[in-house]
Amino acid sequence: MLKTESIMDICRTLKIGDNERDMDHWIVERDTSRSEGFYSSVIKNGPVHFVCGQNGSIESWISPRRRVGLWNFDTQHISGLDIKVNGKSEKETFLKYVRGFAYIYRQYEDFERLDFIASKKAILEMKLRSEKLVNFEINIQILHETAWPQSNFGKDYRVKVNERYIRISSSIASTTINYKSNGNTKIAIDNQKITISSDSTSFLDIYVSCDDSLPEENDLENSIKYNEKTNTISNLVTPSFRINKLFRWAKHDLLELFTSTPIGNGFYAGIPQFSWFFGRDGEWMSMAAIECGLGDLAQNHLDMLYSFSKGGRIPHEIPLSNGGHIKGDNYKIGDSPVSTQFMSIDSSPLWIICMYMLSGWTGKKSDEKTISDVMNFCKSCDRDQDGLIENRFSEGLIGWPESWAQKRDGICVDVNAWWLEAIRVFDQMNGEGNRRFESILKLYKDLFYRFTENGITIIDSANDGKTRDIKGAMQIVPAMYFSGSLFSEGLKWLYQPDLVTEWGVRSVSNRDRFYDGGYHTGTIWPLMTGWMVLALYNNSMYTEGFDMIETFTRLAFSSLDPGRINETYNPEFLYAEGQFFQGWSSSLFIQSIMEGLLGFERVPTDDDPSEMMNPHLPESWDEVKLLNFPFRNKVFNITVRKGNRKEASDISKYMQKNEWQINLSKENAI
Template identity: 30%
Template sequence: MRKRLLSLMLLFLLLLFLSRIPAKNETEARDIEVLELHGVNGYFDVIGRRAQVIGDERSIEFWSFPLNLLRDYTTTLNLTELAKRQWSVIRTGEGIKEEIFVPLHEEGAVIIYSSEFPRRVYVSFTPALKHSWPSFLPLDACKMRIRFEEDRFVIENGKDVVFIGGKDIKRVGPASFCLDLGSTPKIVRIATNEETYKRLSNWKPLYQETVEHYQNFLGRITLIETPDRRLNRDYVWNLLALDSCYIEKPEKGWVAGFDRSQDITEGGGRPGFAWYFGRDFLWSSFAMVSYGDFEKAKEGFKLLQKFQREDGKIMHELPTSIHVIGVENWEKEYPYYFAAADSTPLYLIALDYYLKCSNDTEFIKQSKESVVKAFCYLLKTDRDGDGLIDNKEGHGWVEGGFLAEGQIREGHTTLYLASLWIESLESAKSLFEFLGESELSKRCEELSSKISLEQFWSNKGYFYHRKLPDGSFGGERTVMGAIPLLFGQVNDNTALEELKLLNSKQITTPWGCRIVSNSDKGYNESGYHEGTVWPLFTGWSALANYRYGEYQNGHSLTLKNLRLVEDWGLGYAQEVINGDRYEPIGYAHQGWSSAMAILPVLKGIAGIEVNERDKTIVISPCLLPSWEFLKIKNIRSGNSFFNLTILRNETMSIEIEGDVEDYTLILNVEQME
């Protein structure tokens, strides 16, 4: 349990004794720092806002969403080592170096080759020019034509085009070429149009621009520094992994993640979960907003509003090929568009959190119609009048398997969905109060007063997973009990009982949290929703532990998530892991896996809670007994930034940098025993 070392309310007059130095502009003062992770050649991706390169030791594929440009890019080089940087991937072997980078805002990529000795390398590729699955273009519209002119291959299908080449390449076949390598770099360019192909010939300024972007990004978001250098490093890599999920083409917004694609007859496959996902973005947005990237988080909300259903429901999945196949076809032909019951309550919760931290009042005013529609939609989903929204129109997180039996289509609801509904009522109330909708605000308060999660409590020390249409409860022991805890919806005694289950070996493994107890009769260690470990769940449980004072468990779970960037795909967090063995299942680069490594750091270790609406900042950092310092940089509230430094030897000193005059600061320093 926790030991309180310091509890101070720092009002304006008291702040005079603290440092009032304006927080430094890190983007001006920061030197170019190259971060690298090293490992064997395996999965990697290099993601720009308008183009993407994804590969592994076998081959590479090139994308400019929604278009798959090239597949099966291979060389005769024996590249065995891989180094991941913020802005590129470097593969090496036998004195050869290959660096792949994607200029931030270009529809193309550059590959730079060099060698310590003369060497000829042969390169082959497969033209693709197919749109991401699901593509409804008929196959005869995708007939390929390829020709070689001057220093490049030009591949066309009557609609789209891709260029691949460079001034040093020599054609050796219909889709292959060679390069004579030496100490002077040789360049291969891939682009979707003539103008971009020409710009990529002068690649060095674009490279520098990309490098500076990542340095500036790390200079303006919330960073922490502790004596644990591995923790500090892995936190940064998770920030970069999540940020790379933001793209600008075809729509500005956040995709769920990346991996190698599966070739599908009617399209170019889908590279991992590289679609726009509603609930993936919304869960991840808590991390984005917490580390201060309000601007790109807002773009995610705008996308959800643009594709919000007329009755107010928030979308679940939107492919990057949406403008090729059409919204009407997408909704008609496939069941994924509005398949989730949780996106809509999450939308209200996340939007209210965004307002609290950013105080972006203009955007919230512009969102009024969307907020009202979302709330009114949710009211209609309580079909039996028990005060709980149900999931008859979509899954309440669990999409299939034994945990969903009797849940979808038959109804009724889950602990997860009920907890989101309770929290969304509080959030909607806050939003309506700001928007001047007093009647709707009162309605939220009335509904909230009639709902309790007590009915889900089993009196066996854990929450039931689901409520069935006949009023009975599914007795499975799941990780979903973390949801009401991380929102602070239950009393301390109930929370600590639930945490006994969550922290037991039934749920928690050395690499994270299973969805369901391994002693449940339906447990399947490789079942997607039947026993696997998700970093998402691990993050939920970490937040729940921190919320109720179980700091050691929270810290342990946070480290499990942070360190995923060191394995499998260097610099990325895995989507799903086997429940019994430390083996990956699913996709290699998943955005919300990184979000749920970041958020426990910010909410647990750093303990940051900002409220720009009432100018209050609460900082309750948790220090390990061995830590002599903790530094938190760029705490953002609205448009203000703060730095906090805690030094601890025999005594403790605290320094705050920033424009603190207008803020009330509450500082609680906790030590883990």
């Protein structure tokens, strides 16, 4: 049985320098990190997540769209928390924060604390330990509210207290707090604020249950086993410790954000502001999950999206409340009210690409009926029958740049690159050849790519014969899928300091008249940095591609919550913005390694993964390994090294590609 004290013994010795040595933990220290612990942290297991400060406290507040505190599925249970020892708050005595797989450890002046969420239960468990007898005071604010867009608040709170637990129930939820201590324990209740005092004690365990389930001795062990599942597959070994560690944790990010719910199972977009299901967010996460061996999670998300589709139209977002449905127009862009449920056009072609990726990497047969359904919807967006699909703001058919979607009606460079790739794989998988794809690609190139005396430029969009010449990240997208001199020259125009920074890619060039540094109009997005990596590698710009890969590690290792990559970053002063835990920021790093560095084909067509690889490693590297790599119901160990010498006796396949040899170990059935 794994004991709390065993984890505490490990975490107690860790220092901030171990971020560069220890693969399994991320550390913040009050003194060396110059942090008082008020930056965000999260632990999550299934539908339960707990967001608080790194010092362990929660400032009480109400905000159903920003889910701070303890939440189970769509309902909040805790909105405030403060722990005092001998009269001093944890905010004053905080010393260290350590994030491991499944748990968070905190060290204070007079005690230690370990938090985790039990697997397959809705229980937050907090273990408090002290080497001497102290007086604990735990203040917990209970609040019952349901998540956006429903936003209902609990009424008629009722309290029940006995020797074993405290239960607070309302019109919408029930929260039960169990406790265990070796001291003298007293309970006080003031409205929904619960105070647990335990005097002359060296340990106090607090169990906050959102579903009346009870704690068990093996909860910590089971939680760690679940969270370390990603460490058993697709283990990357390169000369870069930072890349290895971030790849390990990016896989875990996908598992952590995967959520089973009554309305379906899939990936939350992130925490704490977008903790529900999205189309394009979840599709980018599904691509990474498919490539690193978590195809079952991706299958769940893609199936859930289709279950909410309407006439083959894949939704933009699916809220947790109200059965996953949004009623009426719940959002405004400028002065125009819109419904965000189906507020996208790109979710549909991206879904098609994902479905064929899932088939290619797992070997599962595609459901051609559902894919045809979505293809037919996409074709319906081509009103003039020229082969290219059109954005229409009035119908919610918009791409990623939501804040200027009204100005982007017509044919857009990003959306039609995804549509072309969807056509290519659909026709290829259905034995239709490339005639339709090549015909539309020619039209696409003639429309979007312009030859000037200074080289090639790329327009953003066109409508009614008028073009829009906004320079931004949307023009990266075609080079992710298509190669050749036209696309590589276009990339050179994009790969300039006005768009590319040391921290990633701006959404709009800072020299463009449209730039204002805003969320959709200039902010740096790791999502788009990943697009740039894939485009560069696809067009043989390998040095620049690897430079962009290192952007991800730079962000993760400098993060205020080490290991996390934020949603966005300021485009001028390069500090973190947006939510601190963003799914596609991690998933694009995985894709950058798998499709970029290792050169895997996006939609494999062969049972031998080495046939689907064209690796391009940095000049200074001699070898890279991908171990326990699941692919089409088998597990492979792949070694890529310089030279042309077969060295290991257990190699079942050896092949040479350019200067790199690929060694494939004997495979085992899953």
